[in-house]
Amino acid sequence: MTQVKLSGLTKIFDAKNPPAVDQLDLDIDSGKLTALLGPSGCGKTTTMKMIAGLLRPTSGDILFDGNSILSIKPEERGAVMVFQNYLLFPYMSIADNIGFGLKMRKVSKKEIRSRVTDMLDLVQLPGFEDRKPNQLSGGQQQRIALARALIVEPNVLLLDEPLSNLDAHLRDEMRVLIRRIQTEMGITTVFVTHDQEEAVVLADKVALLFDGRLQQFDSPDAFYDTPRSAEIATFFGGTNFIPGHYQDGVMKTDIGNFKAPHSAVGDGAAMLSIRPEAIELGVGGDNSVAGTILSHVYAGRYARFQVKIGDLEIEAITEPGQVKLFGDGDTVPVNFAPDKIWILEANSTPQPVGADSAG
């Protein structure tokens, strides 16, 4: 097991452009699965390549178990990277592809053959030894690429969007598989994805990156309950934002005052955020205000309401039965449960992801 630490890690490809990775600090727990999450072009692959030793950082340091590994060659780091576009060697059979790492380590042919067979069983492609990569589907190639990395039993496994080409069913299976192997073998794993749901489902901890900068590094639920900025909240799915003034645990807004014990900021101008699922229709009380239902959608497993409160329009997601209780044009009490309210910085109004304010 290896603990990985990134310290001020920076990569500048071109001085004319902003850094691809900017002052990244990250403590990746030994034997855990950490997701590196962020939109396209935010520097995820670049970070992985630096950890694997395939790209030289412009500045900063990478430590494995407390020792800098910058001067250690990629083949000696014990960190294996699985690339986004799998990159199976085209002229080699599947067996030779999977066995490649062992061949480099001068393992005997016989042992390689038997371990390749085991690996093919593991990724559920038994009997594929003699095929060529171009005879495989994208998803199958992705699994072979995974097998090719796992066979060398790396200390650190770097997976760059390894599930992007699988259909929903296979993706679920592979998630379970990766999770199982990862836990069994205790490999410190960094898993790149731009899908926040995948990050949450798989990872012990999630590092969210925008524009090469770390936004938040937390357990998955924290991104829903206590996002550090409106951008983060937005990235993790729609949230209602209401501007106002925060003082003594109370958020004063144009549509009323709300008790809000949880806050990321101190007193002053602030932004109330509450997820649509947390809003309760038809529930009165201290934190409840009157709203008018504008429209609703029945979606089978849930219902979605657009509600007008004062000049604001908010979204509520409720259990599906509620469509029978409330109709369009009805005025209903709308409850903002204090525990579900999260107060954010005022100027971090929802902006397009990647805007330069969250630093």
Add this chain to the structure above:
Amino acid sequence: MKMRLTEKGAQRLSISFLLAPALAVIILLFLGGLITGLLRSLNYFPLIGLNDFNFEAYVAIFTDNGFIQSLVLTFHIAFTSTLISCILAVAAALLLRPAFRGKRIVHFFFSLNLTIPHLVGAIGVLYLFQNSGLVSRIMTGLDLISKPADFPAMVFDPWAIGIIIQYVWKEIPFIGVIVLAILLSVGEDYESVARSLGANRWQAFRQVTLPLIMPGVVSASVIVFAFTFGAFEIPYLLGRTFPAALPVLAYQSYTDVDLAARPQAMAMAMVIAFISTLLIMAYMKLSRVYIRE
């Protein structure tokens, strides 16, 4: 749909008509030359009184020690030039690759001498590497050798060093440009994968990069080999008169005052053509395999 097909057919027909004169000339010259050559190599040349077919010319050249020596020398020149060019070209392409990402100017310099004719290169080699050439004089000037004549023979020498130098100089960029194009299109990620899986630099090159560029290297080197095997001017300018490279020997026999040597000259030309054809066929086959992959 049908309409279009016939239109296309008509178009193709008219193109063939337009090309016909040019094709006729090429076929006449090429095939005519080949057939005439073949007939004459078989001792059929009524103009000078040779009327009966036989293989005497072939027997004569293959039993002639001089011919065998020339054949060996020609193989030596072609093989050594091709091998050295390939190795240096691959090394150069690998070295230049990082500089190439988006830099046209390097590419320009790399391909510059592709446009310089072989003859000019030969004169350059003469000027530089003759016993009285620039290099020997500089070395004399630097007291590395006592007089220019001590400079090792590199032109008109038994090992055809001058010829090989000229070919290598000329062919490195040719092979290099091909290899570089492949390297750039393949990208560096395959090597990264190999390194990440535990291959050291050399293993990554040997196991991953080389197999990826090999089809291109083979194709290029077959062309180079066929060319250096059959080319006349460089061995004529820079080589010995005995043993001479095959094309030179063929030319010597052809211009011999003894008309009886003509069938032998033709037989030699046939041998050169035959070997080159074999190589071109090998090349076509290899490139087809390459495309399929």
